[in-house]
Amino acid sequence: MKIYLNDLNYKYEVFELIRSLIGKENIEFVDDYKSLDDILIIKIHEDLEVKYYLNKEIKYNKKITNTKILVDEYFKEKMLIKAEVLKFFKEEFNISSDWGVLTGIRPVKVAHSLINQFGIEGARKILRDKMLLKENKVNLITSISTIQDNYINRLKKNSYSLYINIPFCPTRCDYCSFSTLKIEKHKNLVPIYIETIIHELNSLKKYLSGYNLSTIYIGGGTPTTLNEDSLKYLLTYINENFENATEFTVEAGREDTLSYEKLRLLKEQKISRISLNPQTFKSDTLNLIGRKQNNEELIKRYYEAKELKFSSINMDLIIGLPRENLTDLENTLKIVKDLSPENLTIHTLAVKKGSKISERSLNLEDEKNNVLNMMDMVVDFASQNDFIPYYLYRQKQILGNMENIGFSKQGKECIYNITMMEEAENIIGIGMGASSKFIKGNNMILNHRNYMNMKDYLENIDNLLLKKIELLGEKYD
Numbered sequence: 001m002k003i004y005l006n007d008l009n010y011k012y013e014v015f016e017l018i019r020s021l022i023g024k025e026n027i028e029f030v031d032d033y034k035s036l037d038d039i040l041i042i043k044i045h046e047d048l049e050v051k052y053y054l055n056k057e058i059k060y061n062k063k064i065t066n067t068k069i070l071v072d073e074y075f076k077e078k079m080l081i082k083a084e085v086l087k088f089f090k091e092e093f094n095i096s097s098d099w100g101v102l103t104g105i106r107p108v109k110v111a112h113s114l115i116n117q118f119g120i121e122g123a124r125k126i127l128r129d130k131m132l133l134k135e136n137k138v139n140l141i142t143s144i145s146t147i148q149d150n151y152i153n154r155l156k157k158n159s160y161s162l163y164i165n166i167p168f169c170p171t172r173c174d175y176c177s178f179s180t181l182k183i184e185k186h187k188n189l190v191p192i193y194i195e196t197i198i199h200e201l202n203s204l205k206k207y208l209s210g211y212n213l214s215t216i217y218i219g220g221g222t223p224t225t226l227n228e229d230s231l232k233y234l235l236t237y238i239n240e241n242f243e244n245a246t247e248f249t250v251e252a253g254r255e256d257t258l259s260y261e262k263l264r265l266l267k268e269q270k271i272s273r274i275s276l277n278p279q280t281f282k283s284d285t286l287n288l289i290g291r292k293q294n295n296e297e298l299i300k301r302y303y304e305a306k307e308l309k310f311s312s313i314n315m316d317l318i319i320g321l322p323r324e325n326l327t328d329l330e331n332t333l334k335i336v337k338d339l340s341p342e343n344l345t346i347h348t349l350a351v352k353k354g355s356k357i358s359e360r361s362l363n364l365e366d367e368k369n370n371v372l373n374m375m376d377m378v379v380d381f382a383s384q385n386d387f388i389p390y391y392l393y394r395q396k397q398i399l400g401n402m403e404n405i406g407f408s409k410q411g412k413e414c415i416y417n418i419t420m421m422e423e424a425e426n427i428i429g430i431g432m433g434a435s436s437k438f439i440k441g442n443n444m445i446l447n448h449r450n451y452m453n454m455k456d457y458l459e460n461i462d463n464l465l466l467k468k469i470e471l472l473g474e475k476y477d
Contacts (some may be wrong), residue, residue, distance in 0.1 A: 001018075001022065001024055001027060001028070001038055001039070001040055002028050002029075002030045002033075002035070002038060002039040002040070003018065003027060003029050003030065003039070003040045003042070004029075004030050004031075004032065004033040004039060004040070004041045004042065004188070005029065005042045005044075006042070006043045006044060006045075007044045007144050007298065008064070010042075010044065010077075010078055010081055011029065011274075013078045013081070013082060013103065014042065014081065014082065014085060015027065015029070015424070016103040016336075016396075017082045017085060017086070017097075017101070017103050018085065018089075020097060020099075020103060020401040021095050021097060021401075022089075022095065023090055025266060026124065026190065033053075035179060036053035036055075036056040036057075036058075036173060037053065037054065037055055037056065038053070038054055039052070039053050039235075040052050040085075040088070041053070042081065042085065044067075044081065046065075046066070046067065046068075046079065047063055047064060047065045047066070047067060048061075048063070048064040048067050048081060048084060049063050049064075050084050050085065050088050052063045054087060054155075059092060060088055060091065060092055061086070062087075064080070064084060067080060074113065074114060074117065074118075074126065074154060075126065075130050075131070079101045079130070079131060082101040083100070083101050083130065083131070083132055086100065086101065086132055087132075088193075094243070096134075097132075097234060097396070097401055098133065098134040098136065098137050098401070099133060099134075099137055099401065099403075100131045100132030100133040100134070101132055102131060102133065104150050104394070105393050105394055105395065106393060106394075106421060106422065106423070107137070107141050107392065107394065107403075108141045108144050108145055108392050108393075108421070108422060109421075109422050109423065110127075110131075110141075110147070110149055111127065111141040111142050111144070111145040112145050112148070112149075112152075112415050112422060113144075113289065114127065115142065115145055115217075118379065120142060120146075120452070120453045123142060123144055124138050127142070139195045140389060140405075141392065142390070143388075143389065144389050144390060144391065144392055146432075147388065147389075147390050147413065148390065148413075148418045148422060149335070151415050151418050151419070152418065152419065152422065152424045155214060155419065155424060156212040156214075156427055158210060158211045158212055159212045159213075159419075159424075159425040159426065160208065160211045160212070160213060160214060160425055160426035160427065160428050161209065161213075161215040161216065161217065161416050161419060161420065161425060161426070161427055161428070162201075162213070162215075162216045162217070162242060162428050163218075163219065163416075163420070163427055163428070163429045163430065163434055163435075164197060164201075164216070164217070164219070164238075164347060164430045164431055165217045165219060165221065165429070165430065165431035165432055165434040166218060166219070166220040166221045166222070166223035166225070166226060166248075166431065166432055167179060167180050167181050167221040167431070167432050167433065167454070168180070168182075168183045168186065168187075168190065168220065168221050168222065168225040169181070169182060169220065169221050169222045169225055169254075170182070170183055170222065170225060170254060170257060170292070171182075171290065171291075171292055171355070172290070173279075173289055173290050173291045174284060174288075174289045174290040174291075174355065174356035174357045174360070175289055175318065175321070175349060175351075175352075175355055175356075175357050176355055176356075177352035177353065177354040177355040177358075178220075178221065178290060178433075179432065179433045179452045179453070180221050181221075181454065182222070183225045186454075187455045189474065190226065190230055190436075191230075192247050192340045192452070192458060193431075193432070193458070194226075194230055194233065194234055196457070196458055196461055197234075197430050197431045198234070198237050198463060199461065200430050200431070200464075200465060201237070201238070201430055202241070203240070203465045203469075204428065204430075204465065204468060204469070204472070205241055205242075207469050207472045208428070208472070211347075211472075213242055213243075213244060213245055213366070213424065214245070214246055214247075214419065214425055215245050215246055215247040215248070215249070215415050215416040215419070216238065216242060216245045216247070216248045216249070216416075217249045217416045217420075218250045218251065218252045219249075220251055220253075221251075222253050222254050222257050223250050223251055223252070223253065224250070224251075224252040224253075224254070224258055224266075224464065225254075225257045225259040226264060228261060228262055228265055228334070231262070231265060231266075231269075232265055232269065233331070233422065235265075235266075235269035235271075236269065239269060239270055246410055246415060247272055247273060247415045247416060248270055248271050248272050248273065249271070249272070249273040249274070249412065249416060250271045250273075250274055250275075251265055251274070251275045251277075252266070252275060252276055252305075253275055253276065253277040253316070253462045254277070254293070255293065255294060255297045255298035255390070256278070256292060256293070256294070256297070256301075258276075258301045260301075260304050263301065263304055263305050263308055264308060266310075267308045267310065271310065272310065272311040272312065273310060273311060273312040273313070273314065273343075273414060274310055274312075274313055274314070275313075275314040275315070275316060275343075275345075276298065276302055276305065276306060276313060276314070276315060276333075276341075277314075277315060277316035277317075278293065278295070278315060278316070278317065278332070278420065279291060279293075279297055279316060279317060279318045279321070280317065280318065280321055280324060280328065280329075280332050280334060281295050281331065281332045281373065282324060282328045282331065282332065283295065283336050284323070285321050285322070285323065285324050285328065288322050288323060289321060289322065289357070290356065298305055299335075299339070302315075302339055303380035311342075311412070312341075312342040312343055312412045312414070313341045313342055313343070314341060314342070314343035314344070314345055314414065315336060315339070315341045315343070315344055315345070316345045316346075316347060317332060317336070317344070317345070317346055317347070317378075318347045318348075318349055319346060319347070319348055319349065319371055319374040319375060319378065320348050320364070320367045320368070320370065320371040320374065320399040320400070320402075321349055321367070322357070322362055322367060323367075324367070324370075325370060326370065326373060326374060326377060329377055329378075330377065333377070333378070333381045335402060336381075337381070337385055340385070342408065342409045343406065343407065343408050343409075343413075344382065344387055344406075344407045344408075344413040345404070345405075345406045345407070346375070346378050346404065346405050346406075346407070347404045348371055348375070348395075348398050348399055348400065348402040348403065348404060348407075349364075349367065349371075349398070349399050350395040350396070350397045350398040350399070351364065351397045351399070352395075352396075352397055353397075361399070364399065367399060368399045368400050369400075371399045371400040371402050372400055372402070375402060375403075375405075378405075379405075382407045386409055386410070387408060388405035388407065388408060388409075388410060388411060389405050389406070389407055389414075389419065390406055390407065390408045390413040390414075391405075391406040391414070391417045391419075391421050391422075392404065392405050392406070392421075393421050395440075420437075423437060423439065423445055424439075425439060426438055426439050427466075429449070430450075431450065431457075432451065432452065432453075432454055432457040433449065433450055433451070433452045434450050435447065435448070435449045435450075436448040436449070436468060436471070438471045438472065446471055448467060448471060449467060450464055451464070469470070
């Protein structure tokens with residue numbers, strides 16, 4: 001389909017919406033509409049016009065007058081444009097989106113804002129009638145918003161969470177697009193990397209004295225790829241210098257990086273929450289996606305972690321993996337049911353640039369068509385096993401225009417996941433590729449990211465620190 005848009009300020013928003021409906025390979029933006037063949041014309045002036053021509057014959061023609069009276073702080077002009085484009089696709093092709101006009105990463109944040117201004121019923125009406133969300137998504141994000149408020153409202157003024165990135169992994173899975181380093185090839189970098197992140201933490205510490213520490217999250221990569229001595233050295237420094245965190249998470253995603261001794265070390269170092277991530281328990285799939293996993297060993301490590309009484313254990317699963325079907329997911333969920341972790345995070349496969357899956361150009365049409373039923377199965381499973389959805393985010397290139405949902409047993413929600421995703425507090429990112437967010441007055445958020453390349457990060461750490469210190473120096477209004 002060709003698309004003519006007279007105001008290119010809205011091109012990104014329009015593209016993201018239409019891409020989610022028909023795929024980017026079926027979209028071509030054009031500079032004029034001389035050829036009236038399979039062309040969608042969107043004109044934005046005082047009025048909004050949406051027209052569609054096929055074989056020079058007009059098939060759809062709609063004009064919205066006085067658009068300024070239809071938009072406000074919460075339903076902006078870009079949303080009005082997307083709503084009218086959605087109505088066109090529904091009327092002409094019977095194509096719709098459960099998420100309506102919301103194409104961004106954080107739909108729950110939109111619900112928060114609306115609920116705070118209009119109350120729960122007013123928010124639901126706007127989400128459904130103006131933003132065109134389906135009822136199931138309205139229910140989902142408003143219920144998640146209510147759960148999150150219990151934690152967000154307890155945050156102290158000037159609160160922050162630490163995110164520390166350990167970018168090493170034993171191997172790289174085919175779906176992964178993160179900047180990771182294989183430990184065997186790069187283990188010589190571990191000592192200098194740990195010293196550099198400790199230098200980064202130490203340099204920022206005094207500038208954080210006026211802020212209140214909320215949570216600590218060590219992610220990656222796979223942090224437990226570090227040997228026990230390195231892990232103990234890092235965790236000891238953190239515990240001695242950043243005390244009284246409400247929650248302390250370490251991703252321990254792969255069983256081949258764990259032992260009982262390493263798990264015990266994590267417990268001794270005051271880690272309250274770990275992630276042990278099977279993604280799937282189907283061996284054929286694990287082989288297909290290049291994930292070296294021993295399911296029996298993973299389950300053994302899980303029970304060892306249970307024995308050590310971590311406050312919360314999370315397990316990640318991915319739906320939409322190549323060649324997986326509903327029966328495969330059902331079998332995986334049966335194992336999860338027996339294990340009964342406190343958190344269950346469901347990711348819908350996103351085919352990201354830089355991943356091996358994207359390079360292999362796999363045909364994922366069957367998987368794309370299955371993910372809706374898969375998510376329905378997960379939601380039913382969660383409801384039947386006392387899991388409640390507590391955070392949610394979306395990604396580009398996600399199969400089926402779906403979402404990722406974090407489920408939790410009541411009272412075991414991960415605070416970091418909530419405050420980070422909803423941008424409710426400052427996030428201080430430490431290490432290669434780590435992102436920071438600085439929350440300022442008037443809902444302004446300043447973003448900063450460390451270098452994604454190890455060499456650049458190590459060589460430029462002092463320049464990175466100067467920028468972060470400058471951002472921290474801007475106090476709240």
